Amino acid sequence: MKVFLLFSFVYVSQALIVCPPDACATVRCAAVTAENCNGAIKQNGGFCGCCDSCENYLAEGDRCFTSILLGMPSTSHCGPGLHCDMHTFKCVANTEKRALNPCAQELSTFTATHGGMPLLGAHKPLCDVDGYYTPKQCQGSRCSCVSKEGKAIEGYGANVWEAQHMTCQCARDQYEYMQTGLIGRLFYCTSDGSYQNYQCTGDVCRCTDSNGDVIADSKAVHIGQIDSLRC
Known part of the structure; x- marks a missing residue:
């Protein structure tokens, strides 16, 4: 219940955050350049879209699972030539990627x-x-x-x-x-x-296990006498 109330509070709080039209008027954006960003620069990716943001590149072996929580997207992604393995939640080389069934x-x-x-x-x-x-x-x-x-x-x-x-x-x-x-x-x-705990081949029935395989040494009976099986 406490967890539910916490999520409800955060959800409601987030719903109250609305960016007014002049939200960016007094915002001073820090410079985001290729030199100080270990990744890709996303135009207007900051809060309320006021400033550019840096989407950092993760290295091979880094943990890459960050859920999209409360509408806030992750700012880190696997770097070029890598993808996030959804079984290990780590960045791995694209050569290891297999088509998922x-x-x-x-x-x-x-x-x-x-x-x-x-x-x-x-x-x-x-x-x-x-x-x-x-x-x-x-x-x-x-x-x-x-x-x-x-x-x-x-x-x-x-x-x-x-x-x-x-x-x-x-x-x-x-x-x-x-x-x-x-x-x-x-x-x-x-x-x-x-x-069923029995299976029949033709008119002969025997006791079987949960996979349908005949139990060794089980009694074989005619299908007309299947009620006599004690499986």
């Missing part, structure tokens, strides 16, 4: 916009190590199953308070299998997209 792109935008803070209504995506979406994504009070590109897989989902053991792995595997155009394999998924 869909989830990593959204996470990068979220981090730059919200500073990584879980703001109300904002969706912070969950990504795997390759920058794709994890099978389960939650927003608000609902969790859904998605493809690795983030497309919702229809028919599978659960309320957040019911999704503790929800994996969406069955829904994801089924979706990817259908994208190949192949037919013949059946997937037995729960309503939240997780694997």
Whole structure:
């Protein structure tokens, strides 16, 4: 609550800061030149646009993550030939830059916009190590199953308070299998997209784990006797 009140106070205070038309009339600008600016000179980049400002260049390895806080842009940027790595928040050479996969792109935008803070209504995506979406994504009070590109897989989902053991792995595997155009394999998924504790091949069913893999030494039964499985 204290943090909320602090942000509310700062936000309201900022809202009260208005630059009148003659704000720059009595302002004396310090000289900003290439000699005293380790970076680029931004025309009218100072407070109320009265003076020029210096946008400093950061060196390789310097920390570059400064969120756009309360409308005040950062005055430091990675220097020429460098970019800000959104995973390490350090300036790295452009030769190391790789195209971000869909989830990593959204996470990068979220981090730059919200500073990584879980703001109300904002969706912070969950990504795997390759920058794709994890099978389960939650927003608000609902969790859904998605493809690795983030497309919702229809028919599978659960309320957040019911999704503790929800994996969406069955829904994801089924979706990817259908994208190949192949037919013949059946997937037995729960309503939240997780694997049932059994899977059937043809008319033979056996107990499986959360990834749909057959548990070693599990009993095999005819599909008509599936209720007799004790998985």
